[in-house]
Amino acid sequence: xKAEKSILPGAGSLIGKKSGAAAERAAQIVFTACASxxxxxxxxxxxxxxxxxxxxxxxxGLKEILxxxxxxPTAAQPRYGILYxxxxxxxxxxxxxxxxxxxxxxxxxxxxxxxxxRVAAVVKPAVELxxxxxxxxxxxxxxxxxxxxxxRLERWLFRDSATHxxxxxxxxxxxxxxxxxxxxxxxxxxxxxxxxxxxPSIKAASLALGGSRIQTIxxxxxxxxxxxxVTAVVLGVGRAIGEAMAITLVSGSSVNAPLPxxxxxxxxxxxxxxxxxxxxxxxxxxxxxxxxxxxxxxVINLILTRVLxxxxxxx
Amino acid sequence: xxxxxxxxxxxxLYYGANRALKDVEMEIRDKAVTAxxxxxxxxxxTFLKCINRMNDLVENVRIRGQVLLDGENIYDRRVDTTLLxxxxxxxxQQPNPFPMSIYDNVAYGPRLHGVKAKQELDSIVEEALKxxxxxxxxxxxxxxxxxxxxxxxxxxxxxxxxxxxxxxVLLMDEPTSALDPISTSKVEELMEALKKSYTVVVVTHNMxxxxxxxxxxxxxxxxxxxxxxxxxxxxxxxxxKRTEDYITGRFG
Ligand SMILES: Nc1ncnc2c1ncn2[C@@H]1O[C@H](COP(=O)(O)OP(=O)(O)O)[C@@H](O)[C@H]1O
Ligand SMILES: [Mg+2]
Numbered sequence: 001x002k003a004e005k006s007i008l009p010g011a012g013s014l015i016g017k018k019s020g021a022a023a024e025r026a027a028q029i030v031f032t033a034c035a036s037x038x039x040x041x042x043x044x045x046x047x048x049x050x051x052x053x054x055x056x057x058x059x060x061g062l063k064e065i066l067x068x069x070x071x072x073p074t075a076a077q078p079r080y081g082i083l084y085x086x087x088x089x090x091x092x093x094x095x096x097x098x099x100x101x102x103x104x105x106x107x108x109x110x111x112x113x114x115x116x117x118r119v120a121a122v123v124k125p126a127v128e129l130x131x132x133x134x135x136x137x138x139x140x141x142x143x144x145x146x147x148x149x150x151x152r153l154e155r156w157l158f159r160d161s162a163t164h165x166x167x168x169x170x171x172x173x174x175x176x177x178x179x180x181x182x183x184x185x186x187x188x189x190x191x192x193x194x195x196x197x198x199x200p201s202i203k204a205a206s207l208a209l210g211g212s213r214i215q216t217i218x219x220x221x222x223x224x225x226x227x228x229x230v231t232a233v234v235l236g237v238g239r240a241i242g243e244a245m246a247i248t249l250v251s252g253s254s255v256n257a258p259l260p261x262x263x264x265x266x267x268x269x270x271x272x273x274x275x276x277x278x279x280x281x282x283x284x285x286x287x288x289x290x291x292x293x294x295x296x297x298x299v300i301n302l303i304l305t306r307v308l309x310x311x312x313x314x315x
Numbered sequence: 316x317x318x319x320x321x322x323x324x325x326x327x328l329y330y331g332a333n334r335a336l337k338d339v340e341m342e343i344r345d346k347a348v349t350a351x352x353x354x355x356x357x358x359x360x361t362f363l364k365c366i367n368r369m370n371d372l373v374e375n376v377r378i379r380g381q382v383l384l385d386g387e388n389i390y391d392r393r394v395d396t397t398l399l400x401x402x403x404x405x406x407x408q409q410p411n412p413f414p415m416s417i418y419d420n421v422a423y424g425p426r427l428h429g430v431k432a433k434q435e436l437d438s439i440v441e442e443a444l445k446x447x448x449x450x451x452x453x454x455x456x457x458x459x460x461x462x463x464x465x466x467x468x469x470x471x472x473x474x475x476x477x478x479x480x481x482x483x484v485l486l487m488d489e490p491t492s493a494l495d496p497i498s499t500s501k502v503e504e505l506m507e508a509l510k511k512s513y514t515v516v517v518v519t520h521n522m523x524x525x526x527x528x529x530x531x532x533x534x535x536x537x538x539x540x541x542x543x544x545x546x547x548x549x550x551x552x553x554x555x556k557r558t559e560d561y562i563t564g565r566f567g
Contacts, residue, residue: 199411201407201409201411204369204372204411205407205413205473205476206413206427208367208400208405209400209423209480210398210399210400210427220413223413223414224414
């Protein structure tokens with residue numbers, strides 16, 4: 001009598017060699033280690049910033065730092081007010097977002113829904129290339145192209161002004177434009193992916209109800225892509241707030257109230273431009289600015305994800 | 316019931332070089348249910364989408380022939396497809412609610428067509444949901460996401476969404492193929508009720524369904540209509556051998 005030969009390995013019993021178990025455990029450990037590393041990094045950055053950023057607060061006083069507009073760290077009677085710097089970051093990034101986000105989303109719509117394949121095949125790689133350009137290059141181009149044009153505009157606008165301090169085109173407006181362009185690739189790429197991920201059946205449903213192409217885009221496709229677009233905006237905002245190199249070059253970098261044709265200094269550019277020569281309280285103040293920037297970004301991220309994401313979920 | 320709503324004349328459709336519809340002729344009666352049956356790939360969906368011109372969206376598609384809606388050729392160059400699709404609603408094979416609330420799904424069409432007043436929208440939404448026999452199930456959660464409904468409910472919501480623009484013709488492409496038997500019988504009952512006010516054209520691969528719900532049936536094969544006529548006659552005394560083979564299940 002011949003035993004039936006089974007094609008199943010280890011047939012007749014469920015007990016195998018469990019060869020996968022060790023790999024499973026190893027993978028688990030690797031994943032946990034990576035996750036812990038990320039948490040450790042965030043925790044230590046926070047700790048380090050708080051430790052290094054607080055001494056100046058005790059020396060100078062929180063009120064003076066946050067509400068004084070005078071920044072004169074190297075004066076005989078040094079002053080460390082960063083109100084204008086904070087406001088410049090708020091206003092500058094805010095305007096860049098207002099400019100860059102709508103343009104970015106509309107470009108994404110164009111790429112995903114409107115442009116025919118041949119046009120998209122040219123524009124899309126160009127946008128991706130834009131994302132890979134180092135920020136300092138944006139700054140150089142800003143100096144080369146934007147600032148001269150801005151200077152001409154400035155001379156024309158203020159031709160009769162006796163009080164205007166000419167910036168040579170290195171002003172808030174230039175910084176806003178550079179920032180807006182810099183966040184475009186992020187906003188475009190992520191929004192486009194989100195728009196393309198909307199199932200075609202959604203579009204078909206809208207068209208079949210008698211929706212026009214434009215109505216379909218704005219009333220069904222974009223709402224369906226909302227959570228991805230929110231992510232795009234959040235990342236774009238993050239890039240704008242954190243940017244230093246490019247705007248150092250085009251914003252003139254003197255501390256002023258954030259008005260379009262004034263030279264201004266952002267939180268980031270303040271740190272970058274002074275770290276090299278600062279010492280003592282001045283140096284500690286730069287760490288405090290870092291702490292302020294950190295808090296600023298945290299708060300913005302929280303607000304954006306809370307508010308926008310809530311709006312993104314259907315009630 | 317004898318009046319014809321749609322008259323299809325010598326309709327041919329090509330996807331590139333592939334001729335998907337061949338000389339289709341059909342007279343679809345007003346306020347009746349017309350079923351389209353046939354093996355898969357024979358052109359039922361293609362034919363259905365000719366009636367609301369959803370095929371216009373497909374690249375490289377060529378259409379020859381006429382589809383007259385109340386005597387008007389919908390392939391006339393001057394026809395506005397958005398107005399056509401307002402008159403000819405469609406329900407798809409897979410329920411495809413928008414990722415919005417139940418209310419917003421149903422109000423979507425009316426809003427597209429300019430209805431803004433809250434009260435008017437409210438009453439349209441209620442009427443449409445009642446028309447699709449789903450109002451009782453959802454009336455307490457109109458603001459909840461439509462995607463939280465079961466598949467059968469989603470499909471009836473899609474029917475309500477189509478009804479809300481007050482169409483005259485309702486096209487349904489295998490509307491029950493993704494549903495469980497109970498939901499299926501609900502949608503079938505609904506079709507019975509709908510034909511009082513609408514002209515319904517339904518694609519189905521389920522012969523019993525065609526026999527149960529339709530007044531007329533067209534049997535498609537390889538893009539051509541093999542046989543078309545009153546459902547009772549077509550099922551009891553098919554004239555064509557191929558129809559007989561298909562409805563008796565002898566067809567591959
Ligand atoms: N968008 C399309 N592009 C090219 N060919 C298509 C397209 N849609 C359907 N076809 C072809 O047309 C024929 C009929 O398809 P369809 O109308 O979907 O059949 P049915 O609904 O009866 O299953 C098939 O051969 C199919 O491959
Ligand atoms: Mg089909």
